[in-house]
Amino acid sequence: MRLDVRKTYKLFIGGKFPRSESGRTYRALDHKGEFLANIAQGSRKDARDAVVAARSAQSGWDSATAYNRGQVLYRIAEMLEGRRDQFVSELQALTGISEKKANLEVDAAIDSWVWHAGWSDKIDSVAGNMNPVAGPFFNISTNQPTGVVAVIAPQDSGLVGLVNSIAPAIVSGNTVVVIASEKLALPAITFTEVLATSDLPGGVVNVLTGSEKEIAPWLASHQDVNAIDTEGSQNAVELELKAAENLKRVIRPGSYSRNGSQGSLQHILDLMEVKTVWHPKGH
Amino acid sequence: MQKISPETIVGSRITNQSLRRWLHSLPGVDKVGLEQRAASLGTRSIKTTSKAWALDAAIKMMDLTTLEGMDTPERVRSLCLKAITPDPTDLSTPSPAAICVYGDMVPHAKKALEGTNIYVAAVATAFPSGRASMAVKLLDTKDAVKNGADEIDMVIDRGAFLSGNYLEVFKQIVAIKEACLRKDGSYAHLKVILETGELQTYDNIRRASYLAMLAGGDFIKTSTGKVSVNATIPTTLLMLQAVRDWFDEHGVMIGVKPAGGIRTAKDAMKYLVVVKEIAGEAWLTPEYFRFGASSLLNDVLMQKQKMKTGNYSGPDYVTVD
Numbered sequence: 001m002r003l004d005v006r007k008t009y010k011l012f013i014g015g016k017f018p019r020s021e022s023g024r025t026y027r028a029l030d031h032k033g034e035f036l037a038n039i040a041q042g043s044r045k046d047a048r049d050a051v052v053a054a055r056s057a058q059s060g061w062d063s064a065t066a067y068n069r070g071q072v073l074y075r076i077a078e079m080l081e082g083r084r085d086q087f088v089s090e091l092q093a094l095t096g097i098s099e100k101k102a103n104l105e106v107d108a109a110i111d112s113w114v115w116h117a118g119w120s121d122k123i124d125s126v127a128g129n130m131n132p133v134a135g136p137f138f139n140i141s142t143n144q145p146t147g148v149v150a151v152i153a154p155q156d157s158g159l160v161g162l163v164n165s166i167a168p169a170i171v172s173g174n175t176v177v178v179i180a181s182e183k184l185a186l187p188a189i190t191f192t193e194v195l196a197t198s199d200l201p202g203g204v205v206n207v208l209t210g211s212e213k214e215i216a217p218w219l220a221s222h223q224d225v226n227a228i229d230t231e232g233s234q235n236a237v238e239l240e241l242k243a244a245e246n247l248k249r250v251i252r253p254g255s256y257s258r259n260g261s262q263g264s265l266q267h268i269l270d271l272m273e274v275k276t277v278w279h280p281k282g283h
Numbered sequence: 284m285q286k287i288s289p290e291t292i293v294g295s296r297i298t299n300q301s302l303r304r305w306l307h308s309l310p311g312v313d314k315v316g317l318e319q320r321a322a323s324l325g326t327r328s329i330k331t332t333s334k335a336w337a338l339d340a341a342i343k344m345m346d347l348t349t350l351e352g353m354d355t356p357e358r359v360r361s362l363c364l365k366a367i368t369p370d371p372t373d374l375s376t377p378s379p380a381a382i383c384v385y386g387d388m389v390p391h392a393k394k395a396l397e398g399t400n401i402y403v404a405a406v407a408t409a410f411p412s413g414r415a416s417m418a419v420k421l422l423d424t425k426d427a428v429k430n431g432a433d434e435i436d437m438v439i440d441r442g443a444f445l446s447g448n449y450l451e452v453f454k455q456i457v458a459i460k461e462a463c464l465r466k467d468g469s470y471a472h473l474k475v476i477l478e479t480g481e482l483q484t485y486d487n488i489r490r491a492s493y494l495a496m497l498a499g500g501d502f503i504k505t506s507t508g509k510v511s512v513n514a515t516i517p518t519t520l521l522m523l524q525a526v527r528d529w530f531d532e533h534g535v536m537i538g539v540k541p542a543g544g545i546r547t548a549k550d551a552m553k554y555l556v557v558v559k560e561i562a563g564e565a566w567l568t569p570e571y572f573r574f575g576a577s578s579l580l581n582d583v584l585m586q587k588q589k590m591k592t593g594n595y596s597g598p599d600y601v602t603v604d
Contacts, residue, residue: 048595051595051597055597055598218595221593221594221595222594222595222597223588223594223595223596223597223599223600224595224596224597224598224599225597242594245594
């Protein structure tokens with residue numbers, strides 16, 4: 001008889017897979033309560049490190065051309081397709097859904113990722129503007145990424161909810177620190193394995209596993225985080241209060257659907273800042 | 284304190300032969316043991332009041348440094364202003380011990396720091412390579428001293444040291460020390476940069492430390508910050524052992540200055556632990572221990588803000604240097 005290799009997964013910070021600084025792990029269970037894998041239980045110091053990684057990756061990701069960002073995201077969609085079977089079996093094990101339903105969720109996740117990738121070079125075509133002004137000036141508003149975004153991923157949707165939370169943030173040039181669903185962390189970890197082998201620069205997406213209750217307040221009060229998406233939080237109000245300290249942008253729970261095969265432009269724009277420039281008209 | 288002559292210490296006339304005999308009689312360094320000890324001291328956890336003390340101490344022991352080809356008087360002045368008021372949101376923040384600049388920037392730094400007790404340190408002797416004739420090195424030093432530099436950071440001639448010409452290195456340090464003489468008969472503080480990243484072995488670092496102390500350096504400094512390997516904890520630990528043993532043997536306290544690559548408050552605290560454990564608490568003062576650093580100050584300030592507010596701070600809340 002052969003023994004299974006029991007896995008102990010790690011965090012995903014700055015393109016690397018470190019153990020939690022705290023050394024803690026927790027057990028991921030399947031829908032019947034059986035042991036699936038050990039998962040790193042991230043701490044506030046892991047969150048701090050993740051913010052540093054996200055910050056240092058931000059300017060590079062932001063200054064890549066929109067076209068290039070789109071290509072990187074499309075490539076990730078291709079790789080998600082390649083991992084389809086793994087995602088399906090993980091979703092089935094965790095939630096007990098049928099293979100057909102699990103396949104539908106993976107379909108939705110990949111479709112939504114592609115939908116978001118397509119937006120990278122179209123945001124300003126749709127949401128930018130040439131403003132009418134009373135003077136001989138061009139007055140142009142464009143949208144800029146806000147910076148580092150903390151995302152508390154939905155607790156009840158392991159893959160499609162995660163994709164619909166990360167993609168709207170990074171497509172415009174933000175970098176993210178994500179706290180994955182505590183119970184459904186396995187697809188998030190597999191997703192990081194996809195990212196690590198894609199062309200996405202290290203630090204653009206950082207994924208922490210563990211207790212949202214423990215980690216999220218540190219991200220909400222962090223002065224170097226520019227926005228927080230509180231979708232998966234149980235204490236969204238508390239987080240919003242902390243976020244007010246440095247005027248973070250806040251996305252409240254339930255603002256956007258996270259289960260569909262496409263997202264919302266408004267969600268993308270919520271994590272951007274409008275920049276308006278005045279330029280004198282020539283003669 | 285009565286100065287002991289180098290001849291007494293070496294036990295004969297100073298020649299290349301006698302220096303070689305003396306330096307090579309020093310015990311060899313146990314590399315594995317040294318690195319293990321440094322690593323184990325680095326794991327200490329410093330919390331709450333100790334951490335607050337350590338952060339302030341790190342600032343007080345800092346030589347805030349700008350040594351770039353693109354330095355301008357304005358840049359030096361703004362760095363001096365930063366030294367005077369490191370954190371405008373917390374006026375209780377102490378000032379660094381000194382500003383470290385190139386020789387031609389000394390007058391500007393002196394002027395900006397007038398009326399404060401922040402020292403001005405100047406790098407001299409054809410920093411960072413040290414490749415110039417002795418006449419140029421002496422002039423370089425005298426010029427900085429004349430312009431009011433309180434401290435001189437000199438580099439040793441690594442080429443001479445590595446080819447075994449210890450006497451040449453010794454003579455140069457002695458001559459530069461004399462060039463530090465001010466009009467009023469006092470001496471500018473002399474820091475001797477060993478450039479440990481170029482010395483190849485720990486044994487060489489130990490020998491260079493002893494040679495610098497023998498020649499009259501007030502401080503031994505690890506690095507220029509201009510080569511790929513800068514200050515590390517093991518080399519600093521080794522140099523701290525050297526100054527400790529020197530004090531035990533000859534009763535003279537010499538300072539140590541790690542420089543280059545120390546960027547985070549966490550790193551700085553590791554160094555402070557090593558100072559306390561190896562040399563002892565007497566060295567935990569700006570008089571005998573310094574950090575040569577440029578970006579360290581901002582990280583320490585962010586850590587102080589974190590301790591004060593309970594929130595992690597960010598680079599938006601410190602100056603862009």
